[in-house]
Amino acid sequence: MELTRLDRNVRILNWAAAIAIFIDLAVIFFYAPTEKTMGNVQRIFYFHVGAAWVGAVAFFVALVAGIIYLRKPGRKWDTLAVASVEIGLVFLTMATVAGSVWGKPAWNAWWTWSPRLTLITIAWLTYAAYFMLRGAIEDAEKRGRFSAVYVIVAFVTIIMSYLSVRVLRDVHPVVVGDTAESAKGAAEGLQDFSGVDSMRMVISLNVSVVAFSILYAAWMANRIRLQHLMDETNSLKMRVAARLQGDHA
């Protein structure tokens, strides 16, 4: 039975995620340098980047699951896509809230309609609409098929966001990019560190990204297990209903 194996993996991942986040928090608060202009508020930046990173990974995983589902339909790929989009949305929301808190002292506003922030909102809406589509289809086969197509189309918005922020002028710092871009990004983001501190910051950032990735894996495992349990319950319900109707076939 697959569930027992899954159960064990879920338990291992839960512990791993708890430990990783604990270490990450320790690193953020006790190892990472205090930024000169913004002070301690800047520490939320590690959380923000970690969450945003996982959001992008989650949507990419959903895209891959969608493509595989269309090639070779199977319940597990649909489940993987749903789980990933759901968790991606949560991380995207976390990244936005954290970014907003950081943006208040940096830009003196919780929110600005800069291209990148607009595109993040768009990505959020796009993936939230995924659940509207799923909710409107009863037939499981059709739901899986349409959702897979949609999740592929939706990824176009992610690609476009990535391209747009590189091409259009923006106030948001570029973190993922070449050194010149990152340096410019750090300057724009009002992050002022000396040489040693800058290295510590990079290390903290990487710890955050790894910790959040482990958290993502753990949530995925939990979500997939939950889906398995729901499917199991449904099939039992169907069998009971069939029995009651006198269909013994």
Add this chain to the structure above:
Amino acid sequence: MIELRGLVKNYGLHAVLRGVNLHVKKGEFVTLVGTNGAGKTTLMRIVATLLKPTSGDVLIGGWPLPGHADQVRQHIGLVSHQALLYGDLTAGENLQFFARLYQLDHQTDRVEKALKEVGLAARKRDPVSTFSRGMIQRLTIARATLHEPDILLLDEPYTGLDQDAAHLLDSLLEREMDKGRTILMITHDLIHGWNLSHRSVILNRGKIVREVNRGEASPAEFLDIYAENTGRRAAARVGG
């Protein structure tokens, strides 16, 4: 012409077709009967390449489905209780569109000839939305046979037709039979189907439970066989 072996179609956990075996020879007219939800329309849509089977072999004119759908599509025409015509287009334009879609040769001549055959030549320039149910059904047959398919699929073609229109449809179907087309028809009208076709096939709960050739029984006997095999009486008792 049509060969189904162990055909299974599931919708999620629900099995609609549970291992159907059917063989329809070239030039044969077979009627498919059964209660609602027996899987008749699902079977028809699979043969019409509109639905993919879950498992089992489907061979149409020797071509396997769903792998060779495009080859099969050249050889089938479907008449359903839905018109499959554009109400906003004229009769001529409707046929013209399908001639273009099938990329037939001599399109204009074909359209003229097809309209004449179903007795609608005079209405060529009228929009289909002004047609009576019987006229629409005749045009539907013209559309379904425009590309001269070997196989004609009929899904409840008599729905909504009055007596005269039904008689006209009868004679049209007889002509299609004379042309050597293989016909598979779904109908609720057991006796009517029995009288038209060579063989009646009873589908019940996703399985073929009985096949009866016309020579083997009288219409009344067939009704008895149908009742026996669909368990209609039993269902009435349990459900009552």
Add this chain to the structure above:
Amino acid sequence: MSKQLTEKKSIFSVLGRSPYAAAVWAIVWKDLQIERHTKQTLSVMIMFSLSTVVMFNFALETNLDAARNVATGLLWATILLAGTLGLNRSLAIEQENRTVDAILMAPVSRSAIYIGKVLSVTLFSIVLEVALVFIFIMFFNKPLWRPQVLLILVLGTIGYISAGVLITSMTIQTRTREVLLPVLLLPLSLPLILPAAMAVASYMFPQTPTWGEVQSPILLVIIYDLLMITTGVMSYHYVVES
């Protein structure tokens, strides 16, 4: 296939020799014939756009200066909303008498059906856009009547309708049918409209901008178009076949 069109000679009879192009043209021809008879899609789209423009003016309290600054945004917003009407109408036609089944039973590539639908709705949208450009020039006194602006409008429309036909073909098959389309399509099309609106806005000044000033947004629009058409062509059969 030795095929000779006995009808009117046109450039399409040349294109018609390729079976793929013939299937695409069959779909477009059919949609144009329906529109010729009913004139429904275009009239609905244009009437809706007119009401929208008037409503916008009302919301901006006829403050022409304010209206002028947001004119390009309003133009795109109007096109998007009117576009959903056109898309829903175009695909609802195929559901009415299940003609979609008849089309799917024809031995033609599913992507040809997709391209045909994209072309016909794009044609309707372009007609609408030309009308809108006149209306906007009248109401907002903006130099929209520039070939570059029209080109950007057409480029943006292609991407929008490419995404739209794919999404509408799905939503029309769901329980909520027409209602679901804007919720899915508008967010999907915003990454296209953002650079497209920026590009149009650069042309709202008396002096024509250089290519260097507009190239990035226009390239973004083209990339979106290519991504969406590719996605549509590759995945359309998953949407219409079950």
